[in-house]
Amino acid sequence: MKKKSSFSTQGQRADIGDLAIYRILPNRYADAVGPFVFLDHIVPTLRTKVTKEGTGAHPHRGIATLTYILNGEDEHFDSAGNYAKVHSGGVQWMNAGNGIIHDETLNYDSKTDSKLVHAFQFWINLPAAIKAQQPAYLAIEGNQVPVKTFPDGPGWLRVVTGSYEALNAVIPTYSKQFLYHIQLEPGAGFTLDVADQLEVAAYLPTQSATINDETFEAGDFIEFDRAAGTLEIRNANAEASDYLLFGGETYQEPIAAEGPFVMNSKLDIANAYRDFYNGDYGTIDYEKQRSKVE
Template sequence: MKKKSSFSTQGRRADIGDLQIYRILANRYADAVGPFVFLDHIVPQAQTRVNEEGTGAHPHRGIATLTYILDGEDEHFDSAGNYAMVHSGGVQWMNAGNGIIHDETLNYDSQTGAKLIHAFQFWINLPAKIKAEKPGMAIEGDRVPFKMLADGKSWIKVIAGSYEELESAIPNYSEQFLYHVRLAPGSGFTIGFQEKTEVAVYLPVSPASINDEKFNAGDFIEYDRTAGTIELQNDNEDACDFILFGGEPYLEPIFAEGPFVMNSKLEIAHAYRDYYNGDYGKINY
């Protein structure tokens, strides 16, 4: 049985400097999909000048950040001493735990010379017991698990979680998945989900049909929690990208403010207090 869509919506502009960004999650209908509480889409754009400032050093607590670079390169520093340069197709993941400061800079890919940048940033909410732990090491994922689909022209990448024999290197603190599916013109792909699993699909660039409903480029669609399938169909003349993500419901209380996602207002206050006390350390560039 095909799952039914609960709602669809478009993101709102949340630009940073020269970067054109749409905030997809949280939105007016949903605060989370499984453990995912945040999604920014840095839309495809030609970079006219090198970005030297980045996001600026800023704190996080209670989440893991995941940056997926389709085109470009992302340079990461953090106060736990991690450094990584992730290029097109790579993933930068960081467990903020009980507090960390990081800085990211997105530019075009120096390895290819193409001036295009295109990326996604997700926040993954951590269980309370993990929020209390020390920050985890960043993971650079140049080799994201990948397989061709049955038509021999389409493919799936497993950014987080697993699919069939593919398994991401990113730790699973709860049941979660994040897939990037690219379908060739005229191709389709069907995937099944168990009952109670929260599932969303985002169409970053092109329109598409999902479970026989037509959606526009930029649409974010969430589905019901009954067991069932999602059928993706590309009726365009060019390849079409689909971002599927979600997981088991996050059952602990969620309190989000600024860069912190905790389980109570008091914990949010403690997150700010510890940051201003210097407990998160500092970045040594």
């Protein structure tokens, strides 16, 4: 049986500097899809100058941040001393654990001639026991992201988190979750079987799609019912099109979210702010971190 859409909506502008950004999640209908509590879409932009200015150093606690770079070069800094540049197709993943400060700078890809910048940032809510752990970090280049080429050649699926068939993403997971990037050629389709009680959503970043016989427009975020069933995506466009599917099991613990923190109670939030203002999350030494690899 085909799953039914619960709602669809478009994001709200949340620009940072010259980066045009749409805040997709949370939205007026949903605060989370499985463990995913946040999604920003950095829309395709041409950048001709390299900047060393990031989005601004800021704290996190209780979540893992995941930046998926379709096009460009993402430079990561954090107060635990982690530093890396990740290029087109790669992922920056950071478990904020019990508190960290980080910053990211998104530029065009120095390894290619393309000046295009296009990316997504997700926040993944962590179980309460994991929120108390030390921060962790992974820089994952595009060739480390598992990919499934469909047998008859109409497209492919990249496993950014979770698993698909025999493929397993590099990123650790602490609950049942998945994030797939799917590309379909014109006229091609893809079908996914979704188990009962799993939350699942689709996001159409730049092109329209037909999903379970409903037509949705570019920029649409669509959430589906939680009954077991199938999702069939078809590309009716004249060019290859990209789609995101993501979700997982429902978060079972209380959620308290404020600013850059996602915890389990208002007291946890207050403690997160207290520790941040006390300087417990440390600081970023930008030049020292850059000098390690330059």
